[in-house]
Every structure is written in structure tokens, then in C-alpha cells.
Amino acid sequence: MIVLKSSRENIGQYEKAEAVVLFLCKECADHIRMLGLPEDFYEVVAYQIKTQGYGFTDKGSITSALMKTGSGFTRLIFAGVGAGKECTPNHLRMAAGNAARELQKCKIKQAVAAAPLLTNPKRGHYLKALAEGLLLGSYTFDKYKSKKDTGETGSSNRNEKVNTGVTGAVGENEENILVTVFTAIENADAILNEATSICRAICHARDLANEPGNVITPDVLAAEAVQTAEKYELESEVLTVKEMQERGMGAILAVGAGSVHEPRMIMLKYAKGGDKPFTAFVGKGITFDSGGISIKPSDGMGEMKDDMTGAAAVLGAMETIAALQLPVNLIGIMACAENMPSGSAVRPGDIIRAGNGKTIEVDNTDAEGRLVLADAVWYACRKGATKVIDIATLTGAVSIALGEHMSAVVSNDDALAATIIKAGHRAGEAWWQLPILEEAEEMLASKCADVINNAGRPAGTITGGVFIGQFVDKGTPWAHLDIGGTSTAKKSEGHLPEGCTAFGTATLVELARSF
Structure with a gap:
């Protein structure tokens, strides 16, 4: 795991480090003497420019060289941030993620990270991005491998404290990588501590979504949420089948009816905002999605263990907000069920009744996420959101x-959507608002019920969101975030690992700040 600390530039630390990581954009490479490096290091930089030009500063590039120093050998790693307008906090975050994997691959235990950008005392947001990139980029999930990936961290045993890849004290185990970040920013330690809290929760969400469906069930996810609530002194509530029946939550009950694992509706409450109104974060928690009676094709079905990433993101966000003690009032709702086919499963053509009294024609049992969320957003309003x-x-x-790097926002409130998009930009997560079509509600009309759960392929993301919006109390500002394309990465790239990314967690934290 990576452990971070800050320091002022120190030529002695450069010389003692096993590795030195230099984060450089093209323009920064010409000002590298600001870093107070040993003279030998400048000679390597000059050689790189002479032989490669400025290719080693290209966005996302990693160039690694082993150089002889007075005390032995030091690995010099160049992490490219780009040129001109490419030199953004998010591209620095991506470069740091790539650098973290290079440190792991080279089995480095002590490293120094430096960048001309960080000599500017006003660049705290760049320092935070660099820290997040290092911490998130070092994440792997290898809990079930008999032989761990060399030099990389993974998750702990389920019965032990979850290992997020960012926590722990130096010397606690042999896998620690201590990275000293050279910076002139006065509150650097506070920034690094905050970044660590955020990344701890993101990696917790990744752990949960990477777990297989035979490990994470609705009941297990509920227990995880309660454990988090106890740690951070949050109010918690877990509704069982009987309690959801009493409240008329027929939509989530229908989704869970085909599984031996009963559904759960989970609520966490954080109240540190005084008289401020409560906002609800509501996450879809389908712990495995077979499609139900409308069963999915077998190819790729194994990926459906991550269909609870929305709930994991909400749990991670609530954990971070509580750890940072942000002055806000929040309710976290996680609607958890397993969507399986059986003799008791909901069928296409069935009509069910949601908590708000609306009847729903089930056209496709694989459009189940909007059903559990229908009851969840209604319940959030009942809890005071x-x-x-x-x-x-x-x-x-x-x-x-x-595509696979941007997520969608569907909202009845343009100002709320804009706030979410800006929060995502600060967090390094990209969002785009899709319009609510005038005909969307007509597309969701049913001939035999109040609404149908599937409007067909045209405008599928929009109609899915609009369906959920019909179960929010009238006049309540609402936004739907669809992370269907970004929740999982096919390969490790920057700070995003192969597997679950927990996309959206950081945005929710930044959104809470804006409140």
C-alpha cells in the first residue's frame, strides 16, 4: 500500500530515495531546476530531451531509467502530464496513477515525488489530485489469488478490516511504499490526509463491487453499511421484507422475489449541518443481476456482480463525508436485492404496486434497477429529503x-445538474446532462397500469431516468446519475484500475461540499 507524507525539497532525500518520480508537463521540463535536484539528475533530463525530445512529458507516459548515484542506484521515473492546456489536475491524477503502478512493478519501498507545479503555494488542488492518483492507482483486487501480484496490494480477508490500499502505518507490512511528496504548499499534510480519507472510501466501494455475488448479498451489504455507521456514528436503519411489505414497497420486493437472498432497504443518516435541509444520495444495490426471467446472455453475465456499484458509491461517500466532518445534512439510501429467475420470480407482464401507490407493468425483468430505485427515492422523501x-x-x-469515460445526468432541475457536473470536474469524473424529452412520459405509459418499466431502446438512458423521477415527491429537485458505462474499466489506466472503478463516489463527496 502507498503511504504519503509531505516535505520541502531536500537534496539529501533525493539521493537516499530508491526512486524519484518527476511529474512534468512539456513547459515544466524547462523549469526543472526549481526542484533542487542533484546535478546528475539534470544530466539525465537533458539526455532525455536530446534523444527523445519532450516525448517523456506526453500525457500518461511513463519513462523509467536506472541511474548511478553516490550512494548506489536510483530509479528516475518521468510521469508525463502533457503540454499546454493538458496540464490539468485530472491529467496529473492520471499520471500519478500510472506512476504508482511503476513503483509497484519495480518493487520500490521508498520514493520521492516532485513537480514544478507543486512549488507554487497556491496549487493545493494539484497536490490533492497527485495524492489521489498515487493512492487510487495502486489499488488492486487480488484477495482470491493464491499467489499475489508481485509488489501490489489487494483486499484483506472478508472477516478482517477491509484493506483499501491506502491505509496503514509505515512498517506495518512489507508491501508499504512510502512516498514523500516535495511541495511548498503550507497545508500539504492536511491535503494529503483528506485525499487519503477520500481514497480509502473509494477503495472500500471498489472492494465491495469487486466481490463476487456469492459473497456480497443484500444482507451482507446491509451489515457492511451498519458497521460503517457504527464506526462513524451515523444513524442507521435496515428494512427487512416484512417491514417493506408494511410500507407497501412492492417494487423492490418484486425484484428480490426470485432469490433465496432477501432484499434490504438500507438508510444511513448524517446530520452535521444544523438547520440545513437534508439531501438524499440513493444507490442501486443489485448484488447480482441475472436479468431475472428476462435472463441475460451468458457472455459477460459475470460482470453483473458490480450492479451494486451505485449503493457502494453512496456508502463510500457517506463514509468520507463523516470522516471529514463536513457541515451538511445527508441521507444515504441503498436499495439492495438480487435479481434471479425462479418459480417465485416476477414475470414479464406482471403488475406490481410501488410504495407511492403507482402501479407498474413489468415489461422486462432485466429493467430491475429502476424498480428498486422507485421505492428508494420515494422512501428518501419519506425520511425528510x-x-x-x-x-x-x-x-x-x-x-x-x-462512451466509457463519461456518465450521464438526467434531472428535473438544471441548476442541480450543473452543480453535479462542476463537482465531478473537481473530482476528476466527467458528466453530461441529457435532456428530459417531452415525450418521455408518454413512452413510459402502460395500457394496463400507471407506468411501464421499459420504454424500448430509443432514448433508453433518458426514459430510465424519467421512470425513477416519477416516484420522487412532486416539486422535489432530483437528479439521476447513470454510471452504466463507467463503473467498470476493462484495463488499468491512470488512477482507474481494471475492474470496478467506484465512479461517482468522489463526485458525491464534492457535491456534499457544495451544499
Whole structure:
């Protein structure tokens, strides 16, 4: 795991480090003497420029060289941030993620990180991005491998404290990598501590979503949420099947009816905002999605263990907000169920009744996420939320529209949507607002019920969001976040690891700040 600390530039630490990571954009490379490096280091930089030009500063590039020093050998790692306008906090975050994996690959135990950018006392946001990149980029999930990936960290045994890849004291185990970040920013330690808290929660969410469906069930996820609540002194509530029946939550009950693992509706409450109104973060928590009776194709079905990433993101965000003691009032709702086919499963053509009294025609049992969220957003309003933001791996259509690096926002409030997009920009997560089409509600009309759960392929991301919005109390500002294309990465890139990314967690934390 990576452990961070800050320091002023020190030529002695450069010489003693096993590795020195220099984060450079093209323009910064010409000002590298600001870093107070040993003279031998400048000679290597000059050689790189002479032989490669400035290619070693290209966005996302990693160039590694072993150089002889007075005390032995030092690995010099150049992490490219780009040129001109490419030199942004998010590109620095990506470069740091790539650098973290290089440190692991080279089995480094002590390293120094430096960048001309960090000699500016006003660049605290760049320091935070660099720290997040190092911490998040070092994450792997190898809990179930008999032989661990060399030099990389993974998750601990489920019965032990979850290992997020960012916690622990130096010397606690042989896998620690101590990275000293050279910076002139006065409150650097506070920034690094905050980044560590955020990344700890993101990696917790990644751990949960990477776990297989036979480990994470609705009941286990509920226990994890309660454990988090106890640690951070949050109010918690877990509704069982009987309690959801009493409240008329027929939508989530229908989704969970085919599984031996009963559904759960989980609520966490954080109240540190005085008289401020409560905002609800609501997450889809389908711990495994077979599609139900409308069963999915077998190819790729194993990835459906991550269909609870929305709930994991909410849990991670609530954990971070409580750890940082932000002065806000929040409710976290996690609607958890397993969608399986069986003799007791909901069928296409069935009509069910949600908590708000609306009847729903089930056209496709694989459009189950919006059903559990229908009851969840209604319940959030019952718990006092005056603003509701739901997050879900809701549709495959979102990746057709926006690709695999941007997520969608559907909202009845343009100001709320704009706030979310800005929060995501600060967190290094990209969002795009999709319009609510005038005909969307007509597309969701049913001939035999109040609404149908599937409007077909056209505008699938929009109609999925609009469906959920119909169960929020009238007049309540609401936004739906569809992370169907960004919740999982096919390969490790920057600070995003192969597997679950926990996309959206950092945005929710930044959004809470804006409140």
C-alpha cells in the first residue's frame, strides 16, 4: 500500500530515495531546476530531451531509467502530464496513477515525488489530485489469488478490516511504499490526509463491487453499511421484507422475489449541518443481476456482480463525508436485492404496486434497477429529503451515448445538474446532462397500469431516468446519475484500475461540499 507524507525539497532525500518520480508537463521540463535536484539528475533530463525530445512529458507516459548515484542506484521515473492546456489536475491524477503502478512493478519501498507545479503555494488542488492518483492507482483486487501480484496490494480477508490500499502505518507490512511528496504548499499534510480519507472510501466501494455475488448479498451489504455507521456514528436503519411489505414497497420486493437472498432497504443518516435541509444520495444495490426471467446472455453475465456499484458509491461517500466532518445534512439510501429467475420470480407482464401507490407493468425483468430505485427515492422523501440524487448502473445505452469515460445526468432541475457536473470536474469524473424529452412520459405509459418499466431502446438512458423521477415527491429537485458505462474499466489506466472503478463516489463527496 502507498503511504504519503509531505516535505520541502531536500537534496539529501533525493539521493537516499530508491526512486524519484518527476511529474512534468512539456513547459515544466524547462523549469526543472526549481526542484533542487542533484546535478546528475539534470544530466539525465537533458539526455532525455536530446534523444527523445519532450516525448517523456506526453500525457500518461511513463519513462523509467536506472541511474548511478553516490550512494548506489536510483530509479528516475518521468510521469508525463502533457503540454499546454493538458496540464490539468485530472491529467496529473492520471499520471500519478500510472506512476504508482511503476513503483509497484519495480518493487520500490521508498520514493520521492516532485513537480514544478507543486512549488507554487497556491496549487493545493494539484497536490490533492497527485495524492489521489498515487493512492487510487495502486489499488488492486487480488484477495482470491493464491499467489499475489508481485509488489501490489489487494483486499484483506472478508472477516478482517477491509484493506483499501491506502491505509496503514509505515512498517506495518512489507508491501508499504512510502512516498514523500516535495511541495511548498503550507497545508500539504492536511491535503494529503483528506485525499487519503477520500481514497480509502473509494477503495472500500471498489472492494465491495469487486466481490463476487456469492459473497456480497443484500444482507451482507446491509451489515457492511451498519458497521460503517457504527464506526462513524451515523444513524442507521435496515428494512427487512416484512417491514417493506408494511410500507407497501412492492417494487423492490418484486425484484428480490426470485432469490433465496432477501432484499434490504438500507438508510444511513448524517446530520452535521444544523438547520440545513437534508439531501438524499440513493444507490442501486443489485448484488447480482441475472436479468431475472428476462435472463441475460451468458457472455459477460459475470460482470453483473458490480450492479451494486451505485449503493457502494453512496456508502463510500457517506463514509468520507463523516470522516471529514463536513457541515451538511445527508441521507444515504441503498436499495439492495438480487435479481434471479425462479418459480417465485416476477414475470414479464406482471403488475406490481410501488410504495407511492403507482402501479407498474413489468415489461422486462432485466429493467430491475429502476424498480428498486422507485421505492428508494420515494422512501428518501419519506425520511425528510428535500433534494434527491440517485446513482445507478442503470443502462447499457449510456455507454452507447457517452462512451466509457463519461456518465450521464438526467434531472428535473438544471441548476442541480450543473452543480453535479462542476463537482465531478473537481473530482476528476466527467458528466453530461441529457435532456428530459417531452415525450418521455408518454413512452413510459402502460395500457394496463400507471407506468411501464421499459420504454424500448430509443432514448433508453433518458426514459430510465424519467421512470425513477416519477416516484420522487412532486416539486422535489432530483437528479439521476447513470454510471452504466463507467463503473467498470476493462484495463488499468491512470488512477482507474481494471475492474470496478467506484465512479461517482468522489463526485458525491464534492457535491456534499457544495451544499
